[in-house]
Amino acid sequence: MRITDARVILTCPGRNFVTLKIVTEDGVTGVGDATLNGRELAVAAYLREHVVPVLIGRDAARIEDTWQYLYKGAYWRRGPVTMTAIAAVDTALWDIKGKVAGLPVYQLLGGRSREGVTVYGHAHGETVEGLLAEISRYAGSGYRAVRVQSGVPGLSSVYGVGTPGVTYEPASSPVPAEAVWDTERYLDHLPRVFADVRAEFGPGLKLLHDVHHRLTPIEAARLGRSLEPYALTWLEDPVPAELQEGFRLIRRHTTTPLAVGEVFNSLWDCRQLISEQLVDYIRATVVHAGGITHLRRIFDLAAIHQVRSGSHGATDLSPVCMAAALHVDIAIPNFGLQEYLPHSAETDAVFPHGYHFEGGYLHPSETPGLGVDIDEELAARYPYRPAALPVNRLRDGTLHDW
Structure with a gap:
């Protein structure tokens, strides 16, 4: 063949x-x-x-x-x-x-290990009131887990926070947009946000938060400890992962679970984090970590060390990647969560697929293969458009992790 x-x-x-x-x-x-x-x-x-x-x-x-x-x-x-x-x-x-x-494909990977894939969506709001409304919308739609991102008083823009009810897309202009960041304001504000969220929704809803690599290990430890009363399912990307030993310091000071890995490309990016149990969830994904073959290797190593999967799945990954991710998710023994943001109607038309959301879970297609395709004629009607991710600076102008 x-x-x-x-x-x-x-x-x-x-x-x-x-x-x-x-x-x-x-x-x-x-x-x-x-x-x-x-x-x-x-x-x-x-x-x-x-x-x-x-x-x-x-x-x-x-x-x-x-x-x-x-x-x-x-x-x-x-x-x-x-x-x-x-x-x-x-x-x-x-x-x-x-x-x-x-x-x-999941049958070729060993068959089902579960009936459905638990997913989380992104709830965001400039204000706590707006954020609570967004969380309520997700909970009402059947989501069992929600990522919580809030505006920070005094900052004009914050990662993950956009127009309510609209999918957040940071890559929106040909030249990178620039934002200003203030760590102390963030660390002061976020615990109060989660206090309000837990007071409103109780203990049943899984809550997550993405720091987006913006803290030092000791700052991340401080944040993790301050969030312990609110029982997060995970604190994502608390620090840049290039220095994997930094997670050891965080581990010493907080029991808040840690997730990392959406920018990882291979097993070697997360070997130490997994083997030393410095994180609880690995967020590597099919498209950035060498496909189904290599992602399965990462998750197999993670399973040995009681680390679960939590694959990246925002709308910067196409329905082809989401379809592939679901086949892996449904098969592996150590599945944790799957990020899932519905694509636009235009995207869904270009990439017809058989996976679907039902009863609070995503389900892979049952058709042979991945159960997804690309309509090449329709795709040609949407030409490539340059779009860059933003950059971040501190108040004094120092370039910082976005």
Whole structure:
């Protein structure tokens, strides 16, 4: 079953996506997400110039061998561009494998470990009143878990907080927008926000919060301790993860569970965090961590050390990635949570899919393969549009983690 064609498709039905579509000599097709938010063209060029030429003629059934060929054969290993490109190929080949077998991909991964995938949505508000209304909307829709992001008094903009009722999309202009950050105001305000949320919704709703890498380890420890009375399911990305030992300091000072990993590209980015049990959830995702093949390796290591999954799943990942993530989520023994934000109607039309939200859970498609495709004719009506992620500065002008 040789590969005869591989097409890189850029489209922007509201936001930019990169998709790889592989075709075999038997006419079977598979799709893989290759979206790297704000750096889409880098991955598209990597695929077109360096990957697609070597795929033609290869056996589509040899998923592991192809993964190793693209990883070891490049010599320059890892990194977000390389691993996203590999992920696109890997995911498309799993899609083909499922179609040939006549089974949804999760059956090839060992079958169901649960009936549905628990997901969380993003509740945000400039004010606490607005935030509570957003949380109520999610809870009323059947969500069992909600990420809580609030405006901070004195700051004009804060990560994760946008227009109420509208999906937050930070990559909105060709040139990066700049924001001002104040750690002390944030640390002072956030515990009061969670006190109000718990008072309103009680202990049943799972609550999460994303720090977005903005604190030092001791600041993160201080925040984690101050949030302990409100029983967060996790505190996400409290510090930049390049210095993994920083999580050891946080662990010494708080029992608030920690999640990290949406910017991780490989097992080596999180090996120490997992093996030393410095985090509770790994948020690596199919598209940025080398596809289904490599993500499963990460989650298998995590399972041994009682660390659960919590894959990234915001709208910067296409429905192709979400479909693939759900097949992994439903199969692995150590699933934790799955981030899920519904895409726009335009995006859903470009990427017809069979996964669905019902009874508070997301369910993968039961059709052979991933259960998702791309309408190439419709995709062509939405040309690529440059869009950069913002940057952050402290009040004195120092560049800070966004």
